[in-house]
Amino acid sequence: MAEHDTTLTISAHGLSRAFGTQTVVNAINLELRRGEVLGFLGPNGAGKTTTMQMLTGNLAPSSGSISICGIDLLDHPVAAKAKIGYLPETPPLYRDLKVDEYLVLAARLHRVPKAGQRDAVDSAKHRCGLNDVGGKLIGALSKGFQQRVGIAQAIVHGPDVVILDEPTVGLDPNQIREIRSLIRELGGKHSVILSTHILPEVEAVCDRVQIMHHGNLVYSDSITALQQFHGSRTLLLGLRRPPPVQELAAVPGIATVEPVSETLFSIQSVADHDPTDTLTRLAAEKNWGLYQLNPAQASIEDVFANLTRHEENT
């Protein structure tokens, strides 16, 4: 472990937390390297928020150790917290303050030296697209902008680790896209932990993913491995003038065909065969009127079903 000390920004071992007799987080290990975006995935109630509260020093773990850039969070909370930026599930916004005032306060609370405060606030505002709203009251901003203020608050002091708890919940699709690209950008400079229960979000922005289920870490690997694991082997095929189902099923690489409606088919392909090319070629040749061909989004439930099945098998 010692040789990783310079690149490891978070290293948590055997982290557990119980409320009374109920164990919410059970002996999870977590490591984060510099410049990495880690997706923390799990259904609601999996223990993601509890874990994040422990990583940010807001909740003491029942057992286990956390070190932030080599500083033990439990022994030296103040020094360790200086390296963390945290956006909780509900952004901690003072609605009576203006955006500028609020960010200056955040910078001061995080011990940014007085001389650098102006620059720190300006750069955080710039990165989060808040340049035009500096003089507005936070309470008067839309939800998307409030979320950005929350993120700006978490990065204003240039922390090594940024921890974001469900940053895109309650936003409209445009805002979600903006926030995601912002997170992607943050990954360049900081290490980011992002919790979510939306699988495509993790695929869109993360390098690595850890999945929690009932307080246990059930999966931890890179994004590409996850994609292979849950295998986007289900395709949705839409044809205006579809041939009989048997004809489709006979296409090489296709295992089963299930009609969803008159013109829409759910297709399972054979492992290691991508029938996409064949299908588009055939559709053009035979004039099927192809209007849709896309991989069906695997839902997080599917992944969990897969994972738990996988666990039972081993």
Added chain:
Amino acid sequence: MIFTIASKELKALFASPLAWIVLTIIQVLIGYGFLKRLDDFLQIQPQLSQAANSPGVTELVAAPTFATVAAILLFAVPLLAMRLIAEERRNQTMVMLTSAPISVTEIVIGKFLGLITFLLLIIALAALMPLSLAAGTQLDYGMLLSLIAGLALLAAGFAAVSLYISCLTVHPMAAALGAFGALLAMLLVGETASDSLQARGWSVPAALARVLSPLKSYETFSRGLIDTYSIACLLLLTALFLILAVRQLDARRLRG
């Protein structure tokens, strides 16, 4: 870092209508009381001047004015303190402070200093009224200093108790009522408990009861007596409840 939090609290107080309403009400009540006392004093002044060793204007006008302020603080401090912790937790903004590189002690002391600064402003405004009499008469500045010191220490005690109770709940109103109830209970305890305990020879419980009855300690100041025992009692009360507040917030991190 403590001052960052203190100034944030002070700003937040002035951004809310509550602070201005409290200031207005206090100013009106004190102003009325002060003028009434002054009027009474002017009416009995001829009799007073004939008596030997009679009380002066500071004792007859300033002391009751400050007693009014003390009574108003009993209501005002719980209202002003309820937002300190309870409201921050209710609005989920407390996380910003607890995830920043600041210790719980700094948070508590910062919030306490923010509130006490506001209370000192109230006391300063109240002190200006008797001070205005200096234009026409000779004031007893020693007595005035004793009154101001006593009121400041009393306000600190009230603020610490209210701050602690604000840590116990997320409902600001419950915090305010709880703090008011606690201060009222202390007032009742202070009336008799310490003396009757002392009379039975239980000196330790008596001393404890004395610490828990800030108004009793204030009485000596209002007689113009700056007494180290009373100072110690009020400072102890303040320290005790600030420590309790720190422990309460720390326990929240441990218990969740």
